Amino acid sequence: MFRLACIGFLSLLIPLSGLAQSRRELEKKRKKVQEEIQYTRGILQKTSAQKSATLHKIGAINRIIDQQAEVIKDLNIELSEADKEIDIQNETLEELKASYQSERLKLRKTVLKAYKGRKSANQLAFVFAASSFRQAVRRMYYLSRLSDYRKQQIGLLESKAAEVKNGLETLEEVRQEKNGILLAEKQEKQQLESDKQQKTKLVQSLAGKEAELRKKIKQNEKAVAKLNSAISAMIAREIAAAKKRAREQTGRDNTSRTAASPKSSGGKASRTSGTILLTPEARLISDNFESGKGSLPWPVERGYISQYFGVHAHPDLAGITLVNNGVDITTSGGSTARAVFKGTVSAILEIPGQEKAVLLNHGEYYTVYSRLSQVYVSRGQQVESKQALGTVWTDDESKTILQFQLWQGQSKLNPAGWLTSR
Numbered sequence: 001m002f003r004l005a006c007i008g009f010l011s012l013l014i015p016l017s018g019l020a021q022s023r024r025e026l027e028k029k030r031k032k033v034q035e036e037i038q039y040t041r042g043i044l045q046k047t048s049a050q051k052s053a054t055l056h057k058i059g060a061i062n063r064i065i066d067q068q069a070e071v072i073k074d075l076n077i078e079l080s081e082a083d084k085e086i087d088i089q090n091e092t093l094e095e096l097k098a099s100y101q102s103e104r105l106k107l108r109k110t111v112l113k114a115y116k117g118r119k120s121a122n123q124l125a126f127v128f129a130a131s132s133f134r135q136a137v138r139r140m141y142y143l144s145r146l147s148d149y150r151k152q153q154i155g156l157l158e159s160k161a162a163e164v165k166n167g168l169e170t171l172e173e174v175r176q177e178k179n180g181i182l183l184a185e186k187q188e189k190q191q192l193e194s195d196k197q198q199k200t201k202l203v204q205s206l207a208g209k210e211a212e213l214r215k216k217i218k219q220n221e222k223a224v225a226k227l228n229s230a231i232s233a234m235i236a237r238e239i240a241a242a243k244k245r246a247r248e249q250t251g252r253d254n255t256s257r258t259a260a261s262p263k264s265s266g267g268k269a270s271r272t273s274g275t276i277l278l279t280p281e282a283r284l285i286s287d288n289f290e291s292g293k294g295s296l297p298w299p300v301e302r303g304y305i306s307q308y309f310g311v312h313a314h315p316d317l318a319g320i321t322l323v324n325n326g327v328d329i330t331t332s333g334g335s336t337a338r339a340v341f342k343g344t345v346s347a348i349l350e351i352p353g354q355e356k357a358v359l360l361n362h363g364e365y366y367t368v369y370s371r372l373s374q375v376y377v378s379r380g381q382q383v384e385s386k387q388a389l390g391t392v393w394t395d396d397e398s399k400t401i402l403q404f405q406l407w408q409g410q411s412k413l414n415p416a417g418w419l420t421s422r
Contacts, residue, residue, distance in 0.1 A: 022081055030074040037067045040304065043330060043400075055320075056399050058206070059306050060330070061199040068192040075185040082178040089171040214320070221323060223353025224403075227370055228325055228412075231359060234347045235366060235410060242278070278363055286363025289341050295420045296340040297386055299369055299404045303331030306401065309414040325412050326368065326405030333400050337369045337389045340419070345381045354403065355393045367415075368405035 044060040278286060307328035313321055343362040349370075350356050357370035358377060372390035377383060394400045406415040 026074055026078045026081065030071055030078070033067050033071050033074070036304070037064055037071070039302065039332075040064050040067070043332060055206070055322075056306065056330070056397070056401075058199065058202050061195060061202060063304060063306070065192065065195050065199065068188060068195060072185060072188050072192065075181055075188065078181050079178065079185070082174060082181060085174050086171065086178065089174055093171060217320070217322070220353060223351055224323075224325065227349065227351045227354050227357060227368075227403075230347075230349050230351065231357075231366070231368055231405070231407065232410060234349075234359060235407060238346060238361065239409065282363040284363075285343065286365060289343075289362040289365050292341065293418050296418050297338070298329070298419055299337055299340050299367075300329055300331045300335050300392065300402055301338070303329045303335065303402070305416060306330040309416060326403055327415050329402045329404055331392055331400050331402060333394045333398070335392045335400060335402075337372055337392055337402055339383045339385055339387045339389055340367055342382070342384045343367070345377050345379050345383060348375055348377075348379055356390065357403075358389045360389075364408060366407040368403075368407070370403040370405070371401055 040060055040063055044057065044064070305327050307322060307324050309324055309327055311321060311323050337358070339360060341360075341362050343360040345358060346361040346366065347359040348356065349359065351370070354370045356372040356375050357368060358372065358375060360367045360369075360383065369389055371393045373393040375390040376388050377390070383389070392400050392402045404415055406413045406418060
């Protein structure tokens with residue numbers, strides 16, 4: 001009977017343990033998102049020192065609102081998990097109480113039986129009243145077993161009492177945690193409403209400044225176009241130089257083979273990929289870079305993508321179209337740009353409106369880090385993954401944004417899918 005009770009009790013503990021672990025994981029995820037919200041708020045507060053509304057401020061608010069909604073969603077899931085946990089805790093507690101009452105009844109019967117035995121005769125008389133020595137030994141064994149059983153029952157009763165007490169304490173803890181989750185959900189909803197109101201004010205303040213916004217966007221696009229033109233020209237020169245070296249090497253190889261064996265055929269061209277010819281060493285770097293897709297480190301230690309790759313309409317301002325040949329990563333002031341993979345510094349550029357830029361070669365691939373106020377590397381230098389390249393520029397609106405691009409030969413790629421998820 002006791003064994004069956006234990007099995008039933010354990011069957012309740014298994015789902016309870018899984019629910020508690022699931023809720024802890026949800027809580028961990030929620031706290032991480034909340035940390036990111038606070039980070040974005042910190043950046044927004046610095047840019048808000050500038051009285052004028054900007055597209056960047058709206059973008060930061062949108063990010064906060066999206067993350068706030070995610071937190072509220074996770075809190076609701078946590079509440080659901082807590083309710084399930086409380087239900088199982090209640091069921092477990094009822095099982096413990098029933099088992100406790102059962103053990104109490106058993107002990108009561110045992111004590112009553114022993115009491116009645118003492119009334120009829122003492123234990124010594126009971127042993128000596130045996131008809132034979134063998135029967136006396138059996139009676140002594142019986143009395144010993146009876147005493148052990150009483151001790152076992154007392155121990156079980158004490159254990160059950162402790163389990164009931166612990167069950168009550170655990171249930172109260174879960175209820176308190178649920179109350180905490182409910183309070184957190186209420187606060188998050190209030191903050192979300194406040195953020196939405198702030199966003200509405202920002203959008204309204206920008207609504208009548210479409211001409212001014214278009215002018216700023218146009219200026220930025222011109223600066224980015226100059227940067228892209230310079231990058232494209234630099235990559236074209238590197239491709240041309242690589243082809244020239246490959247042709248010269250092929251010519252030398254053919255000459256050597258002809259001298260050694262007049263009947264030998266012409267040598268094979270170097271292995272190509274797209275429009276660029278790679279040496280075996282460059283091919284290895286290129287292949288390793290490609291195999292790292294989705295797991296490359298971020299070009300800043302901490303930040304978030306504030307504008308994505310491609311052409312897209314602004315989500316809140318009609319008639320405003322945004323174009324990005326890479327991704328904009330907003331970070332905190334004084335942050336350092338770092339290489340996402342080992343490579344060679346192909347060029348250091350300086351474009352008005354984009355400040356300084358570093359172009360790294362990774363075989364067939366190139367990464368670009370622009371909007372730098374300082375550069376720590378030089379042309380031709382070999383760099384390692386996560387090596388510091390320069391300081392990200394903070395503009396006159398207190399925005400610190402790294403423009404990060406990825407090229408494969410002359411083709412621009414979306415870098416977001418190459419970086420590790422955070």
